[in-house]
Amino acid sequence: MVDLNDVALFINVVKAGSFAEAGRRLGLPANTASRRVQALEGELGARLMQRSTRRLVLTDAGQRLFSQCSEQLEAVTQSALEVAEGNATPSGKVRVAAPADFFQMLSVELVNEFLLANPRVRLEFILSDARADLLGEGIDVAFRIGKQIEPNLHARQIGWVDVGLVASPDYIEAHGKPESLADLSEHDCIAAPTNMAGYTTWRLDGPGGVREIGVRGRFHVNSVQSQIRAALGGLGIALLPISAVREDLQAGRLMRILPDYGIRRVGLYFVFLERRQLPRAVSAFIEYAMAKIIESGMIDPLTPVKQAPA
Structure with missing residues (x-):
């Protein structure tokens, strides 16, 4: 019988990008994490990932397992966090991938405003006009322009x-x-x-x-x-x-x-991997950034902004 704890460990390894980082987050030795994923592969009769000294690459079977199970694990984890944390404030690191000109839309001054309002959040920006690999680069949210959104991503449109x-x-x-x-x-x-x-x-x-x-x-x-x-x-x-x-x-x-x-x-979008509830820090950043980008007037909102009566 497949051990669901090993399935959860596999999902965490994929999200962390390595056995060492997953082990550090979960308090496990890296070799123990690797051995348990190998045992899971044996139970399933399928190789889930190709291992190298630099990175882990999912096989087709691994990609299917991750896509089908990560949503359920995220929902269970989020529910547990909500029970444990109640109305906890946003916290943690948010990695954002965006074009090189992103700070023309969301100025550094506005970023500072967000950080002052959310003192437990840390932001990391990866600015490049190359399209980021969210899973491979550990990106929480990315800014996208145009209709070509990868099928494994979920999008919130900012405007046009x-x-x-x-x-x-x-x-x-x-x-x-x-x-x-x-x-x-x-x-x-x-x-x-x-x-x-x-x-x-x-x-x-x-x-x-x-x-x-x-x-x-x-x-x-x-x-x-x-x-x-x-x-x-x-x-x-x-x-x-x-x-x-x-x-x-x-x-x-x-x-x-x-x-x-x-x-x-x-279309202009924020895209992310999680299908349901995002970490509070990520959702807080998305909501704030969407509002400020629309206020900048550099894009057209999805619905016309009502003008105040004269």
Whole structure:
């Protein structure tokens, strides 16, 4: 008969990322934890993970067992914690993965405000435009842009952004204004670093549906804020969130290019692994960050914000 304690140990090993870390958290020697997981594999007749000196990699059987059992273990653990802790305040470490420009949306000052209000919480930010592996990197919550959410993750949508083409008046005066999508291939376009062929493909919504256009340029950078500064500096045409450049458009520092083309209603999300109740520290951070990001005006909320009567 399968020992459910060994199943729980296996789930904790996966979440911890190693037998040593799981043993440290549970008060077990690492070799004891490894031996018990091996015994579980023997009972199930299936290898659950591939072991190496650097990391543990789940097999298909291991991934199925983790996906099917982690939810139940989390629910039982959370129920026990609620009984034991009552109305305990958020505490513990929260690891957050987000793009390099994340602090433009949630400023360090606002992060400090959260920490002052939650003195038992510690925050670790992993800022990179590369997509984080939540399970492999021990991430509690990640910020995602776009519809491509991994099937093992659960998402809370913050809001939307519309993405459009913009350029500075100086660039347009020097290079002319494109009159059609095909004209973009003759212009310097500011984008993320290119593929080996030296061009970037933009997929844009337009009057006739989605169109693809290959663009080139002499300045590429994988940071939205750097792309904004480059567009303001006249380096080319950029594809940017309209809410992030709204003030520049209103002030005339930037202008819309081919306004019928862009990317409509791109979702912004916080994603996480747990299916039901998150640790209090994680849920507190998500609620706070969502509210402050919406207040920043850099994204469009899911529902229109009601204006106070004059």
